[in-house]
Amino acid sequence: MPETTEESELHNGHQPQAEPEPESKAESQPESKTEPGPENKPEEALKLEPVVTGADPNTKEEDKESSIQSNDAATPSSTDQNARPQLRKDEGNRTFTMRELLTEFKSDEEEVGSPYSRESTQRQSNQNSAAMELVSSVTGADEEGQSRQRVLVYAAKRYAAALEKNPEDYDALYNWALVLQESADNVSPDSTSPSKDDLLEEACKKYDDATRLCPTLHDAFYNWAIAISDRAKMRGRTKEAEELWEQATKNYEKAVQLNWNSPQALNNWGLALQELSAIVSAREKQKIVKTAISKFREAIRLQFDFHRAIYNLGTVLYALAEDSVQTGTTNPKEMSSNELYSQSAIYIAAAHALKPNYSVYSSALKLVHSMLPLPHLKDGYLTAPPFGNTFPPHSDWKRTEFFLNQEALQQVIKVEQKQVSRSLSGRIVDAGNTDKKAIRVDIPDIISVSASADLTLPPGAGLCINTTSGQVFLVADSWESLDGWLDALRLVYTIYARGKIDVLAGIIAT
Numbered sequence: 001m002p003e004t005t006e007e008s009e010l011h012n013g014h015q016p017q018a019e020p021e022p023e024s025k026a027e028s029q030p031e032s033k034t035e036p037g038p039e040n041k042p043e044e045a046l047k048l049e050p051v052v053t054g055a056d057p058n059t060k061e062e063d064k065e066s067s068i069q070s071n072d073a074a075t076p077s078s079t080d081q082n083a084r085p086q087l088r089k090d091e092g093n094r095t096f097t098m099r100e101l102l103t104e105f106k107s108d109e110e111e112v113g114s115p116y117s118r119e120s121t122q123r124q125s126n127q128n129s130a131a132m133e134l135v136s137s138v139t140g141a142d143e144e145g146q147s148r149q150r151v152l153v154y155a156a157k158r159y160a161a162a163l164e165k166n167p168e169d170y171d172a173l174y175n176w177a178l179v180l181q182e183s184a185d186n187v188s189p190d191s192t193s194p195s196k197d198d199l200l201e202e203a204c205k206k207y208d209d210a211t212r213l214c215p216t217l218h219d220a221f222y223n224w225a226i227a228i229s230d231r232a233k234m235r236g237r238t239k240e241a242e243e244l245w246e247q248a249t250k251n252y253e254k255a256v257q258l259n260w261n262s263p264q265a266l267n268n269w270g271l272a273l274q275e276l277s278a279i280v281s282a283r284e285k286q287k288i289v290k291t292a293i294s295k296f297r298e299a300i301r302l303q304f305d306f307h308r309a310i311y312n313l314g315t316v317l318y319a320l321a322e323d324s325v326q327t328g329t330t331n332p333k334e335m336s337s338n339e340l341y342s343q344s345a346i347y348i349a350a351a352h353a354l355k356p357n358y359s360v361y362s363s364a365l366k367l368v369h370s371m372l373p374l375p376h377l378k379d380g381y382l383t384a385p386p387f388g389n390t391f392p393p394h395s396d397w398k399r400t401e402f403f404l405n406q407e408a409l410q411q412v413i414k415v416e417q418k419q420v421s422r423s424l425s426g427r428i429v430d431a432g433n434t435d436k437k438a439i440r441v442d443i444p445d446i447i448s449v450s451a452s453a454d455l456t457l458p459p460g461a462g463l464c465i466n467t468t469s470g471q472v473f474l475v476a477d478s479w480e481s482l483d484g485w486l487d488a489l490r491l492v493y494t495i496y497a498r499g500k501i502d503v504l505a506g507i508i509a510t
Helices: 025-032 061-074 098-112 118-137 143-165 170-185 196-213 218-233 239-258 263-277 282-302 307-327 337-354 359-371 479-497 501-509
Strands: 378-384 398-404 408-412 420-422 428-430 440-442 446-452 461-467 470-476
Touching (some): 118 170, 118 196, 143 170, 170 218, 196 218, 218 239, 239 263, 263 282, 263 307, 282 479, 307 337, 307 359, 337 359, 337 479, 398 479, 440 461, 446 479, 461 479, 479 501
Antiparallel strands (some): 408 440, 420 428, 461 470
16 A cells, blocks of 8 residues: 655744645655555555654755754844843943953953853863764765755854853754754765764754753754654664654654644654554554554644645554454454445545645555445444434434535435335325435535534434534444544545545546
8 A cells, every 4th residue: 555655854943833735855755665556465555654744744945944044043142141231321421441441341251251161161062073073974965965965064063153152052952953854864875974873863962952951842852753763764673663663752742742733743643653553562552553543633633634644544544454354353342444444545535635646645545445435435324313303302313324425424314115005995005104304414515513512412422513504413323433424524525625526526436
């Protein structure tokens, strides 16, 4: 199945959460790999690798460069920190003696000097020299890379100078970590000195120092997690990789705690958990995978058109279905493997509808297309009230079949076959009721969908669909089933709102 696409650009304090249209560098990496064709076995193709949303997942390379430079202005200099107090009113026009002027000049020199001990500044200077040597050793793979590296070296020198004056300047530490991390991306594939891992390790040290000095620096935790993830990927399925993935998940968690409104951080957190689940024991795996699913869902609910998280959720559900088939385990309280496959196909179809030109999504869709309940996107059972009666007695609610396509959520009413009998007088009597109306919610009429805790509903997981014509209440069989319906409705509406409904119609019509 498709490889999960990755974003690994860096948050630099400039609206890190927005996800612009241009494709990111990270995404291009997975696409450059050999993509599985429809003839490949699903098990092989559907080993999903994370679609990482690195720092600012969709920021272009040029944006990253300007971001690093722009942070220089924000880095406080020692003269700013030691600004002289203003003169009192009576001193404004006073004439100073030569002795006073010399004393004032000497005092200025002392203030500009570093307030830190010679030992601490020497230690900082040694650390700066080691990091500076690493950055200066990177040559770049091509002319563009070489030009970019010259900019990064220049930036590194400025941060080194700032840190020698003030070893506790966490802004300089954070920005220098970014320089090291971007230099790692600039290392030639055949380079051994410096290695990408050496640069990433040094970047992690800078992030560690920066967050010790400023524990609320959420972008630092986020980018630090990306650097750790990159180091973990180099180590395959080893114990060392497991420890690094665990550390990455903790840093993503910290980043989300400090900045909850970050779909990129949630998506990457889910990816790190997904990678970790492939290394840990079978006993731990299922719990970690379920946590990953919850993170992808949280990311999508913050940004309904976040196609990377949508796609990643599809891949992790597919992997869960594969595990269920291979182990042969079934839990009546959980979704069956067929349901998981179908759910997986819904998310991958939605990602493709939002980004039809992404080859990774197209390849994935070919593999899972037959798992959709065609000609619908989703079908299943919901408990519904009689048509036209929103809150009837619980005994009148019936569990009936529904389907969702690009046009509407539609109730399926199976009319009983017409029973005809002949009376004693020879007159034909209709014994069946054929005048049944079905619930239908047109996609353009939807205002919002949400879980409902209305106490008047029958037992179960309540669903409220707010439409231009009023509210429609339904009840899902379980909270897990409700999540599937909520996501599907939101995704179809989002695809409609983005003007891509024809793409979705083409998917489920073929």
